[in-house]
Amino acid sequence: MKKGVITILFALTFKLGFSQWTSSNCGTTYGLESVYFTDANTGYAVGYGAILKTTDAGSNWTKTTMGSLYSIFSVYFTDANTGYAVGDLGHILKTTDAGTNWRLLNTSGTSMSINSVFFTDANTGYYVGESGHISKTTDSAATWVSKTSGTSSTLNSVYFTDANTGYTVASNGGIYKTTDAGNNWVAQTSGTTKKLTCIYFTDANTGYAVGLSGTILNTTNAGATWTAQNSGTTENLYKLYFTSASVGYAVGSNGKILKTTNAGAGWGTTGGATQTLKGVYFTDANTGYAVGSSANGSNTGYAYKTINGGGTVTGTTTNTLAPGTTAIESYSEEADIKVFPNPTNGIINVEIVSVEDLQITIKDVYGVTVYQKNSTASKFQVDLSILSNGAYFMDVKTNKGVVSRKIIVSH
Secondary structure, eight states: OOOEEEEOOOOOOEETTEEOOEEEEOSOSSOEEEEEESSSSOEEEEEBTEEEEESSTTSEEEEOBOSOOSBEEEEEESSSSOEEEEEGGGOEEEESSTTSBOEEESOSOOOSOEEEEEESSSSOEEEEEGGGOEEEESSTTSOOEEEOOSOOSOEEEEEESSSSOEEEEETTSOEEEESSTTSOOEEEOOSOOSOEEEEEESSSSOEEEEEGGGOEEEESSTTSOOEEEOOSOOSOEEEEEESSSSOEEEEEGGGOEEEESSTTSOOEEEOSOOSEEEEEEESSSSOEEEEEEOTTTTOOEEEEEESSTTSOEESOOOOOOOTTOOOOOBOSOGGGEEEESSSBSSEEEEEESSOSOEEEEEEETTSOEEEEEEEOOSEEEEEOTTSOSEEEEEEEEETTEEEEEEEEEOO
16 A cells, blocks of 8 residues: 555644644545554554554654555554554454554454454453454464353453453443453443443453443442443443543544543543544543544544643533442642652652552553552652653552652653
């Protein structure tokens, strides 16, 4: 496929002084299904017959050379150079040069559509798709081994919280869990028969699933029970992304972008989008991207961007919490938590005002937890000297709520 440069001009729009989501036709005549960033500037959007790449935070997108002209539904990178894209007819594409070229692999073992891919390390990955199909690789997609999911319903999304524990959701409303690295999958009680389209976890116990007709489900006990949340919409929801334990986004049909700032206790709408949205990804607490296609049937691809966490939120719902559960509220003052120096060569000082108990979690740009600590101290140090240079995201959860910080490690 011939390369071409597609320019996106994000003309900022403002409402009440806050930037919302701004869009541009991204130059492809085919809809986009998924978006993934490997750092603040470098991202990929995939869809019908196209894989696009940006190296300047979405200002310009370039069509990459791909070994397939079929639909691509999901993309995942294990490092800055190595990525996988999956789609129609069992197609799996791999890049080892940061998306400049994609090679079509003949290793999937299926001719059915593959809807989602997720890797737990550089070698070990999973894909799910039609007819309940789940497969696992332990050699970076050189070979795949089929696993028994326990369902014949189409599986639409897969997510792992650690090397052994993973979840997948199905078109019949089913949720399935593995605790032995994908060898066996056990059905969970979801409480819905609505098609579920995406699953996402913010820690080992807390997860969310979305689906058709505004369905949002939440678990706080690693999938043992799932509770329906009030989304405030009947639009179909397709993807989820959380920037912290408390702040998350769900995107769907007719430009619907939902945001929660209290771990799902309430969901509100952020404005600016009008197209059907299938993918969402944030590179920090404020900067996010959503991709999709025109709602008028032309299937033209669109990319949306926010630089202020989606801007103003309206129409926030209220969910009934379980007895003894307290809604997590964001900090109102930046001074409540100090994290310094930042950037850091490895040692970070954390100072917190009026804290009784806290949990600190640090994740890399791929959403993998690299550090976690519980403490009752109001001042302490975090040693990140063993981490590679780059951006990391810190969530500090205390009795007052949750606050997020972006950390830059530079040795």
